[in-house]
Amino acid sequence: MKVEGRQRARxxxxxxxxWLIPLPGFIxxxxxxxxxxxxxxxLSFFNFDNQSKVASEFVWLQNYGTxxxxxxxxxxxxxxxxxxxxxxxxxxxxxxxxxxxxQRYAPRLDTWLLILxxxxxxxxxxxxxxxxxxLLNTLYGPIDQVLYNxxxxxxxxxxxxxxxxxxxxxxxxxxxxxxAILLFYSGLQSLPTEVLEAARVDGAEGIKFLxxxxxxxxxxxxxxxxxxEFLLGSMQFTPTQLLTSGGPGNATESIALYIYRxxxxxxxxxxxxxxxxxxxxxxxxxxxxxxxKTTKAKDLYGIExxxxxxEAEA
Amino acid sequence: xxxxxxxxxxTGRVALAVMLLLWLFPVYxxxxxxxxxxVDIQSADPIWIVKPVxxxxxxxxxxxxxxxxxxxxxxVFSSVGIATLLGAPMAYALARFPFKQRDDVEFWVxxxxxxxxxxxIIPYYVIMIHIHLINTLAGLTIIxxxxxxxxxVWILLAFYRMMPxxxxxxxxIDGCSLWSAYFLIVIPMSASSIVAAALIIWIMTxxxxxxxxxLTSSNTTLPVEVASFxxxxxNPQYGPMAAAGLILTLPPLLIAFLGRKYLIRGIQGLxxxxxx
Numbered sequence: 001m002k003v004e005g006r007q008r009a010r011x012x013x014x015x016x017x018x019w020l021i022p023l024p025g026f027i028x029x030x031x032x033x034x035x036x037x038x039x040x041x042x043l044s045f046f047n048f049d050n051q052s053k054v055a056s057e058f059v060w061l062q063n064y065g066t067x068x069x070x071x072x073x074x075x076x077x078x079x080x081x082x083x084x085x086x087x088x089x090x091x092x093x094x095x096x097x098x099x100x101x102x103q104r105y106a107p108r109l110d111t112w113l114l115i116l117x118x119x120x121x122x123x124x125x126x127x128x129x130x131x132x133x134x135l136l137n138t139l140y141g142p143i144d145q146v147l148y149n150x151x152x153x154x155x156x157x158x159x160x161x162x163x164x165x166x167x168x169x170x171x172x173x174x175x176x177x178x179x180a181i182l183l184f185y186s187g188l189q190s191l192p193t194e195v196l197e198a199a200r201v202d203g204a205e206g207i208k209f210l211x212x213x214x215x216x217x218x219x220x221x222x223x224x225x226x227x228x229e230f231l232l233g234s235m236q237f238t239p240t241q242l243l244t245s246g247g248p249g250n251a252t253e254s255i256a257l258y259i260y261r262x263x264x265x266x267x268x269x270x271x272x273x274x275x276x277x278x279x280x281x282x283x284x285x286x287x288x289x290x291x292x293k294t295t296k297a298k299d300l301y302g303i304e305x306x307x308x309x310x311e312a313e314a
Numbered sequence: 315x316x317x318x319x320x321x322x323x324x325t326g327r328v329a330l331a332v333m334l335l336l337w338l339f340p341v342y343x344x345x346x347x348x349x350x351x352x353v354d355i356q357s358a359d360p361i362w363i364v365k366p367v368x369x370x371x372x373x374x375x376x377x378x379x380x381x382x383x384x385x386x387x388x389x390v391f392s393s394v395g396i397a398t399l400l401g402a403p404m405a406y407a408l409a410r411f412p413f414k415q416r417d418d419v420e421f422w423v424x425x426x427x428x429x430x431x432x433x434x435i436i437p438y439y440v441i442m443i444h445i446h447l448i449n450t451l452a453g454l455t456i457i458x459x460x461x462x463x464x465x466x467v468w469i470l471l472a473f474y475r476m477m478p479x480x481x482x483x484x485x486x487i488d489g490c491s492l493w494s495a496y497f498l499i500v501i502p503m504s505a506s507s508i509v510a511a512a513l514i515i516w517i518m519t520x521x522x523x524x525x526x527x528x529l530t531s532s533n534t535t536l537p538v539e540v541a542s543f544x545x546x547x548x549n550p551q552y553g554p555m556a557a558a559g560l561i562l563t564l565p566p567l568l569i570a571f572l573g574r575k576y577l578i579r580g581i582q583g584l585x586x587x588x589x590x
Contacts, residue, residue, distance in 0.1 A: 018407070018411065018492045018493065019407070019411075021403045021407075021493055021496075022400075022403040022404045022406070022407040024400050025400030025401055025403065025404040025463055025467075026404060026419075028396075028400060028456075028459065028460055028463065029404075029423065029426060029460060029463050029464065031460075032426075032456075032457065032460030032461070033426050033429065033434075033460075035437075035441070036434050036437035036438055036441065037433075037434075037437070039437040039440070039441065040433070040434070040436055040437040043436070043437070043440070053440060053443050053444065097333075098330075098333060101326055101329060101330045101333070102330065104326055105323055105326035105327045105330055106327060106330060111574055111575065111578065112574075113330070113334070114574075114578055115570055115571065115574040115577070115578065116334060116337075116338065117334065117337060118570065118577070118578070118581070119338065119341060119567070119570065120337070120340075120341075121581070122517050122521075122566040122567070122569070122570050122577075123341070123521070123563050123566065124520070124521035124523065124537050124540075124562055124563065124566075125521065125523055125537075126521070126523050126537040126538075126540050126541045126559070126562065127344070127540070127559040127562055127563050128340075129541070129544065130344070130540070130541075130543070130544060130555060130556070130559045131340040131341070131343065131344050131559070132340065133544060134340075134343055134344065134347055134552060134556065135340055135343055137552075139356070140355055140356055140357070140552070142343065142360040142362075145358070145359060145360045146360065174337075174340065178581075179581070182578065182581055182582055183582070186582055231428055231430075234430065235430045235431060235432065237431070237432065237523070237524045238523050238524065238541075241527075242541055242544045242545070243544075255432060256430070256431070256432035256524070259432045259433075259435065259436065260432070260435065260528060263435075263436045263439070264435075264436075264439060264528060270436060270440065273436045274436045274437065277430075277432060277433035277434070277435070277436050277437075278433065280430050280432055280433045281429070281430060281433035284428060284429065284430045284433070285425065285428075287428075288425050288428035288429075289425070291428065292421060292424055292425055292428075
């Protein structure tokens with residue numbers, strides 16, 4: 001009895017100290033997020049002294065004023081938006097098509113097909129950029145060589161703002177569509193079969209079936225995927241740095257590249273870049289909040305079944 | 315099976331195959347370039363098939379600094395180890411210990427996973443200068459460990475939520491403390507999810523470019539070193555560049571094929587969370 005009592009006491013004291021084991025992780029995460037964020041916020045209200053690497057002069061909202069008025073930073077935000085929106089749209093459409101094709105026509109090979117379609121995602125963004133620079137090389141790239149055989153024209157992919165943006169988008173789509181494929185595929189797998197059968201019995205077919213039955217059932221997962229793809233697109237840095245170096249001119253300078261250049265590469269305005277970072281962070285936090293709330297919703301894989309019945313019947 | 319249905323299935327499969335080929339063509343072209351002679355790379359007509367030669371790899375062996383590879387291995391293994399060790403108990407605590415602000419803490423942990431790197435790079439850069447960790451492997455390791463933590467938590471949290479608590483309760487009745495129940499019972503049960511999480515962050519860290527590019531210069535990692543080929547003037551060494559890119563791609567590729575089931579589950583957890 002006595003031994004048991006001692007054991008229980010020991011156990012209780014261990015239980016009371018239960019936070020000791022997860023605590024280091026929480027501390028590391030807190031240290032890596034809060035101080036940098038508040039430091040960035042602090043820097044953004046000051047001028048930065050590049051010699052001593054400290055904030056020097058309080059300038060109120062001047063940096064934010066510059067961010068919201070200078071044509072270069074506004075262009076960077078606009079370009080980021082353009083890249084993210086386009087790559088989101090293409091990834092979603094392409095991802096859904098591939099997921100649907102796998103589920104319809106090759107369900108037995110799904111693990112292998114998924115992993116093959118997934119490859120661009122597990123490849124380093126550096127290698128992806130390198131891939132596209134090989135493919136799109138004006139002299140030796142296969143795409144231009146084939147095009148030349150037909151049109152006797154060579155396309156300089158990174159020389160006009162429009163094409164350069166599309167090259168970045170293409171790179172982004174190649175790397176981020178796998179997420180969409182995987183999420184949509186798991187979404188399709190977990191659709192309630194009774195509802196699908198019922199819709200079929202009611203005569204829904206083809207495109208109509210997709211639009212009125214499958215998509216409404218996958219509403220939450222589509223939202224999650226769209227937001228996720230958008231966030232991925234808005235964070236990209238590597239293709240703009242390596243493929244176009246922001247060019248021609250500053251045409252493909254995304255917000256990440258802008259921050260890096262203004263704050264670090266051009267030995268300049270650390271506090272201006274910090275302010276741009278804060279703005280980017282606020283936008284992202286809003287989107288991420290929606291994303292977290294949607295993924296936390298219990299019915300990620302569909303609205304309530306009763307509602308679907310009504311919609312299918314209507 | 316009607317003829318119409320058969321035609322439908324064939325069209326679908328052909329469409330899928332064509333898409334897959336186009337999708338993987340850039341990878342094929344990379345491999346092809348890596349094994350081509352320089353004259354073949356610079357030929358005026360595209361060469362689609364080639365007898366592989368190792369010239370580019372030999373060039374790399376002679377001219378390429380391999381310290382970045384070492385740095386990459388050190389940084390990746392240590393940060394993945396730290397993140398997994400610290401992250402798994404965090405996920406367990408969030409899943410099982412009831413406390414008042416649990417939802418808020420969980421929201422904070424998970425939302426840090428979506429923090430844009432460009433928003434943090436400036437403070438990280440300045441802070442690293444001040445604490446003398448700029449251009450060090452230690453500094454990079456800490457940052458990678460921190461950005462990997464929420465990924466581990468997110469993937470494992472979903473798993474622990476779904477796992478019935480009955481097994482641990484039985485162990486507790488038999489005299490285990492909370493954490494010995496965790497280490498003896500829960501970790502073996504969740505081993506495959508932990509592996510999935512570790513593989514995902516291993517690949518993500520191995521591939522990472524942005525932080526390494528900004529925060530290190532002479533002590534840099536492999537992706538940055540490979541990227542320097544592209545920055546090298548107007549006529550980069552395409553053959554060696556492709557070969558180096560291939561070397562950089564091999565580890566994730568091996569992980570993808572050997573651990574494909576883990577990986578697929580991990581990525582689903584990465585973006586979808588609990589319901590997946």
